[in-house]
Amino acid sequence: MATPLDLAGRVALVTGASSGIGRATAEYLAERGAAVAVAARNDARGRETVETIVANGGNAAFIHADVENPSDIATMVEWTVRRFGRLDIAFNNAGMTGAVAPFHEQSLDDWDEVIRTNLTSVFLCMKYEISAMLESGGGSIVNNCSGAGVIAAPGLPHYTAAKHGVLGLTKAAAKEYAARGIRVNAICPGFIDTPQLGRFIDSPEAKSATVAGIPMGHMGQPIDIARAVAFLASAEGAYISGDTMFVDGAVMCR
Ligand SMILES: NC(=O)c1ccc[n+]([C@@H]2O[C@H](COP(=O)([O-])OP(=O)(O)OC[C@H]3O[C@@H](n4cnc5c(N)ncnc54)[C@H](O)[C@@H]3O)[C@@H](O)[C@H]2O)c1
Numbered sequence: 001m002a003t004p005l006d007l008a009g010r011v012a013l014v015t016g017a018s019s020g021i022g023r024a025t026a027e028y029l030a031e032r033g034a035a036v037a038v039a040a041r042n043d044a045r046g047r048e049t050v051e052t053i054v055a056n057g058g059n060a061a062f063i064h065a066d067v068e069n070p071s072d073i074a075t076m077v078e079w080t081v082r083r084f085g086r087l088d089i090a091f092n093n094a095g096m097t098g099a100v101a102p103f104h105e106q107s108l109d110d111w112d113e114v115i116r117t118n119l120t121s122v123f124l125c126m127k128y129e130i131s132a133m134l135e136s137g138g139g140s141i142v143n144n145c146s147g148a149g150v151i152a153a154p155g156l157p158h159y160t161a162a163k164h165g166v167l168g169l170t171k172a173a174a175k176e177y178a179a180r181g182i183r184v185n186a187i188c189p190g191f192i193d194t195p196q197l198g199r200f201i202d203s204p205e206a207k208s209a210t211v212a213g214i215p216m217g218h219m220g221q222p223i224d225i226a227r228a229v230a231f232l233a234s235a236e237g238a239y240i241s242g243d244t245m246f247v248d249g250a251v252m253c254r
Pocket residue numbers: 015016017018019020021022040041042065066067068093094095096097117144145146147188189190191192193194195196197
């Protein structure tokens with residue numbers, strides 16, 4: 001019988017691990033015993049994540065990865081396997097929202113960047129992660145999606161389309177690799193207190209209005225998402241695949 005949320009001996013990879021949800025998840029997976037490949041585009045902040053993990057007695061190493069760059073993604077996965085010997089858990093988290101504007105004023109450049117960062121990157125991460133996991137007999141992939149993966153985020157048609165696509169990739173791979181020991185799930189965070197959200201909710205008034213719409217009465221913290229990722233990645237989630245888990249204080253059930 002496995003110990004609950006015991007990730008000892010497992011190797012995890014987290015993208016966008018320099019801040020917010022990615023950093024908290026890298027730290028939490030390490031706390032539960034996993035060796036963590038900390039992937040980030042910001043080297044200084046990515047290395048800080050590693051330093052925190054190591055200072056707390058965990059095992060982690062840094063790899064530079066800009067997920068807009070396909071060769072960075074291939075190298076990131078190949079390096080993780082070389083550095084830690086295998087890949088068991090992947091959290092595809094790196095993302096950005098793009099400019100808020102009415103649909104008809106959106107630019108093709110913005111569309112391309114948001115799709116590349118939030119959707120194409122997840123496809124490429126999964127492609128290489130699945131190859132690595134097939135080599136070692138299985139694994140668990142968790143994609144960081146959003147409420148915008150199931151309903152529209154006003155002013156963000158590119159982000160909405162990309163996150164809807166992330167759920168499609170999640171389901172496609174879950175079905176295709178279920179018999180080969182690879183589970184694939186998505187998490188839809190609600191309003192989580194991170195730098196990304198801070199760019200939208202930038203005043204006490206905006207924060208009050210947001211919180212008023214959250215049935216639990218408060219925003220989530222990055223650790224709330226980290227715990228859900230650890231659960232899905234652990235033996236506790238052994239029969240869960242192709243699922244979309246909402247971690248949002250009950251926002252989406254209204
Ligand atoms: N905070 C929320 O309320 C919320 C809600 C729903 C979904 N999300 C999703 O959570 C994920 C993490 O966001 P966050 O809230 O922690 O914000 P954040 O800004 O703290 O973190 C985003 C991370 O992604 C990284 N990133 C962005 N573009 C990248 C690129 N090209 N290559 C590598 N890294 C890149 C950033 O450097 C950063 O580390 C995103 O996918 C976001 O869409 C967040």
